[in-house]
Amino acid sequence: MTTEYPPCASVKLRVLATTDLHMQVRGWDYTADRAAPGMGLARIASLIEAARDEAPNSLVLDCGDHLQGNPMGDLFAGESGLHPMFAAMHAAGIEATTLGNHDFNYGLEALENALETAPFPVLCANVVLTGDGALLVPATTILERRVRDAEGAEQVLRIGLIGLCPPQIMMWDARHLSGRVEAGDMIDAAAAHVPALRAAGADIVIALSHSGIEPGPRQPLQEQASLHLARVPGIDAIVAGHQHRLFPGPEFAAGDGIDHEAGTLHDVPTVMPGFWGTHLGVLDLDLVRDGNRWRIAGHESTLRPVADRTADGSLRLLVPESPAVL
Ligand code: MN
Numbered sequence: 001m002t003t004e005y006p007p008c009a010s011v012k013l014r015v016l017a018t019t020d021l022h023m024q025v026r027g028w029d030y031t032a033d034r035a036a037p038g039m040g041l042a043r044i045a046s047l048i049e050a051a052r053d054e055a056p057n058s059l060v061l062d063c064g065d066h067l068q069g070n071p072m073g074d075l076f077a078g079e080s081g082l083h084p085m086f087a088a089m090h091a092a093g094i095e096a097t098t099l100g101n102h103d104f105n106y107g108l109e110a111l112e113n114a115l116e117t118a119p120f121p122v123l124c125a126n127v128v129l130t131g132d133g134a135l136l137v138p139a140t141t142i143l144e145r146r147v148r149d150a151e152g153a154e155q156v157l158r159i160g161l162i163g164l165c166p167p168q169i170m171m172w173d174a175r176h177l178s179g180r181v182e183a184g185d186m187i188d189a190a191a192a193h194v195p196a197l198r199a200a201g202a203d204i205v206i207a208l209s210h211s212g213i214e215p216g217p218r219q220p221l222q223e224q225a226s227l228h229l230a231r232v233p234g235i236d237a238i239v240a241g242h243q244h245r246l247f248p249g250p251e252f253a254a255g256d257g258i259d260h261e262a263g264t265l266h267d268v269p270t271v272m273p274g275f276w277g278t279h280l281g282v283l284d285l286d287l288v289r290d291g292n293r294w295r296i297a298g299h300e301s302t303l304r305p306v307a308d309r310t311a312d313g314s315l316r317l318l319v320p321e322s323p324a325v326l
């Protein structure tokens with residue numbers, strides 16, 4: 001018996017990722033009020049622009065801890081209107097994010113004020129309101145994007161996203177959150193929401209996991225859960241964060257499903273781009289459509305720094321700051 005499928009298609013999708021920006025808009029130490037040029041979203045935005053120019057199709061995602069981290073975060077906390085960090089992220093091209101634990105630091109009213117005018121989806125699947133159990137923010141979304149395949153033809157790709165945040169917010173921000181919201185286990189939340197995201201038409205699913213990478217067996221309410229997230233069926237790629245580390249790279253050891261050279265967790269392509277805008281995460285996904293299903297046939301996970309060190313130890317800036325973000 002033979003089955004006839006529509007012709008195959010292949011699409012290269014470049015996923016660019018930031019995490020733990022913590023209000024670091026420009027290369028400035030906002031506490032000491034002096035230049036700190038080796039970091040900041042403004043320089044990351046130039047890396048984003050260059051990386052987009054090299055790829056036929058791209059998407060820019062953030063992984064949380066954006067609204068807090070320096071005196072500028074304190075200054076704008078609770079203000080109504082478009083939050084300057086969200087404005088800066090939007091100017092950099094960021095298309096979706098999740099809530100990180102620090103985004104709760106100023107309380108729910110301040111967070112809701114910022115969310116009201118957020119120019120992109122802000123997701124979180126494991127925080128619900130006490131009482132009716134409704135989600136605080138949407139758990140997932142699908143970004144429908146027109147992409148170019150290898151033959152130059154247009155394809156429509158529905159990219160599913162899910163956001164996750166450490167449930168430890170219930171301790172760290174108990175005074176703001178106790179009795180008002182409840183935070184559940186990130187893996188349980190992913191296992192509950194990813195099938196629905198697939199059923200709603202997501203061709204691929206990328207997890208925005210504000211959570212680090214930790215070897216060893218799964219723990220209940222685990223803070224660093226990205227390794228176990230990779231085992232949840234239906235997740236194709238992971239943007240990780242919270243740990244303020246770089247993945248792939250030597251900060252992690254191999255083993256237990258972690259491949260710190262290839263940048264995979266249980267063979268799922270993963271990136272963790274540090275913090276404060278020192279690095280851009282680049283996940284290159286080769287997607288192949290067999291019939292109606294898209295699958296990942298190849299991938300590469302890398303990091304790009306905004307600066308490096310010369311032989312004499314001095315900082316060398318690799319890109320300028322983006323005027324759009326400044
Ligand atoms: Mn952080």
Ligand code: MG
Nearest residue numbers: 065100101242
């Ligand atoms: Mg965090």
